[in-house]
Amino acid sequence: xxxxxxxxxxxxxxxxxxxxxxxxxxxxxxxxxxxxxxxxxxxxxxxxxxxxxxxxxxxxxxxxxxxxxxxxxxxxxxxxxxxxxxxxxxxxxxxxxxxxxxxxxxxxxxxxxxxxxxxxxxxxxxxxxxxxxxxxxxxxxxxxxxxxxxxxxxxxxxxxxxxxxxxxxxxxxxxxxxxxxxxxxxxxxxxxxxxxxxxxxxxxxxxxxxxxxxxxxxxxxxxxxxxxxxxxxxxxxxxxxxxxxxxxxxxxxxxxxxxxxxxxxxxxxxxxxxxxxxxxxxxxxxxxxxxxxxxxxxxxxxxxxxxxxxxxxxxxxxxxxxxxxxxxxxxxxxxxxxxxxxxxxxxxxxxxxxxxxxxxxxxxxxxxxxxxxxxxxxxxxxxxxxxxxxxxxxxxxxxxxxxxxxxxxxxxxxxxxxxxxxxxxxxxxxxxxxxxxxxxxxxxxxxxxxxxxxxxxxxxxxxxxxxxxxxxxxxxxxxxxxxxxxxxxxxxxxxxxxxxxxxxxxxxxxxxxxxxxxxxx
Numbered sequence: 001x002x003x004x005x006x007x008x009x010x011x012x013x014x015x016x017x018x019x020x021x022x023x024x025x026x027x028x029x030x031x032x033x034x035x036x037x038x039x040x041x042x043x044x045x046x047x048x049x050x051x052x053x054x055x056x057x058x059x060x061x062x063x064x065x066x067x068x069x070x071x072x073x074x075x076x077x078x079x080x081x082x083x084x085x086x087x088x089x090x091x092x093x094x095x096x097x098x099x100x101x102x103x104x105x106x107x108x109x110x111x112x113x114x115x116x117x118x119x120x121x122x123x124x125x126x127x128x129x130x131x132x133x134x135x136x137x138x139x140x141x142x143x144x145x146x147x148x149x150x151x152x153x154x155x156x157x158x159x160x161x162x163x164x165x166x167x168x169x170x171x172x173x174x175x176x177x178x179x180x181x182x183x184x185x186x187x188x189x190x191x192x193x194x195x196x197x198x199x200x201x202x203x204x205x206x207x208x209x210x211x212x213x214x215x216x217x218x219x220x221x222x223x224x225x226x227x228x229x230x231x232x233x234x235x236x237x238x239x240x241x242x243x244x245x246x247x248x249x250x251x252x253x254x255x256x257x258x259x260x261x262x263x264x265x266x267x268x269x270x271x272x273x274x275x276x277x278x279x280x281x282x283x284x285x286x287x288x289x290x291x292x293x294x295x296x297x298x299x300x301x302x303x304x305x306x307x308x309x310x311x312x313x314x315x316x317x318x319x320x321x322x323x324x325x326x327x328x329x330x331x332x333x334x335x336x337x338x339x340x341x342x343x344x345x346x347x348x349x350x351x352x353x354x355x356x357x358x359x360x361x362x363x364x365x366x367x368x369x370x371x372x373x374x375x376x377x378x379x380x381x382x383x384x385x386x387x388x389x390x391x392x393x394x395x396x397x398x399x400x401x402x403x404x405x406x407x408x409x410x411x412x413x414x415x416x417x418x419x420x421x422x423x424x425x426x427x428x429x430x431x432x433x434x435x436x437x438x439x440x441x442x443x444x445x446x447x448x449x450x451x452x453x454x455x456x457x458x459x460x461x462x463x464x465x466x467x468x469x470x471x472x473x474x475x476x477x478x479x480x481x482x483x484x485x486x487x488x489x490x491x492x493x494x495x496x497x498x499x500x501x502x503x504x505x506x507x508x509x510x511x512x513x514x515x516x517x518x519x520x521x
Contacts, residue, residue: 044264060248064363069244070361074249103377161195176382283326324518356420364451378392487518491507
């Protein structure tokens with residue numbers, strides 16, 4: 001049991017904290033939050049980021065003078081966790097919510113596109129006879145879904161796979177045309193791989209109690225409506241229970257970076273960590289430092305200067321830094337490589353499959369999109385389009401609309417679990433052209449090649465969501481191996497689950513564990 005210092009020992013605690021050095025590897029949100037937690041108590045903190053900018057999956061891009069999010073564009077409101085951090089950093093006046101207008105579904109056989117039905121959970125309808133549901137699954141799908149109400153109730157009381165449960169109770173059309181677009185768009189995963197108890201807590205219990213899946217959905221919606229004002233978060237259109245920041249989510253990264261500077265933390269970019277090894281009770285972090293500009297050569301012979309710069313670029317400087325503790329905040333594959341020596345037991349745990357997602361952002365001269373013909377975004381029936389989803393940013397976010405003026409911005413997403421991005425082998429120009437054609441098809445508006453004013457292509461390794469079957473066991477075993485080694489912690493989406501609402505509290509908890517171990521144990 002940890003014994004905390006009494007209130008009469010603040011100077012002693014401050015002195016001990018000042019003697020401790022914590023190195024954080026990775027400058028995404030998880031790493032920055034963990035670094036801030038350590039710096040707040042007076043510890044010496046160094047953040048090492050391999051890229052030339054901080055933020056990880058949160059990135060910004062300038063498209064012909066319009067600065068927008070190139071990666072994560074919002075955060076989940078559940079629990080108020082992210083909002084609390086935003087307010088701590090004096091960004092409350094930047095909080096924005098999506099504009100009114102629901103998502104659409106594209107790739108519907110025989111129909112093409114239609115508004116995504118309201119009144120369900122993860123696409124599962126409470127009433128299959130609703131017009132917006134029937135438009136997507138047809139009368140044959142409706143009557144098959146209705147059998148759920150008259151079939152004998154489940155006697156086993158529990159089903160693990162969301163897709164298998166939906167198909168067995170309400171049929172494949174509900175699974176493939178309603179549920180699959182949601183799970184692919186939100187989790188980049190097939191519904192068959194989604195764990196019901198994680199993605200839709202309480203659904204199994206309601207199913208056992210009520211006797212039908214559609215009835216269970218309605219029961220959960222009714223329960224949620226009775227406890228909170230407005231529609232239950234789980235029943236809203238995917239993405240509706242979110243907030244963003246005017247100016248982009250990168251303003252949160254900027255604020256964290258500025259706060260770390262005020263707290264005296266050192267932040268270094270362009271530094272790739274090779275590995276971590278124990279040196280007695282401390283740690284040594286080996287890193288490659290990218291060469292910077294060689295200003296001293298400005299007046300030298302141009303040929304000699306060029307050769308020197310090329311040599312420096314070919315062989316980065318290798319440095320080592322000592323630390324009392326290390327917090328690794330990188331994607332899973334990188335974290336496993338860095339900790340191969342320090343945490344050998346991690347090699348015996350199962351690594352998750354993490355797909356590479358690509359998001360192509362387009363700035364368009366497309367007056368036909370001004371009326372938001374298909375709401376704030378479009379999900380696709382898997383297999384119907386090469387894109388898995390589209391966000392009409394100028395329709396979804398007021399601040400983006402104001403920044404873009406009379407132009408339009410769309411973000412087209414490619415790639416999912418077990419399905420590489422269709423753009424993966426393309427050049428940037430080819431990827432932008434595919435995104436334009438997909439946007440035209442998904443939004444039902446002709447978009448000529450010359451309508452593209454500017455484009456940006458972003459690649460992201462998406463950590464496996466916590467809702468994937470088996471994900472919990474993998475995360476638990478990996479974290480146990482890491483925590484068995486004193487002075488080491490790992491934060492980030494691959495252990496916490498995807499989304500800032502999960503990454504931020506996990507980073508705080510792990511940083512607190514390290515602080516306690518260094519100061520009080």
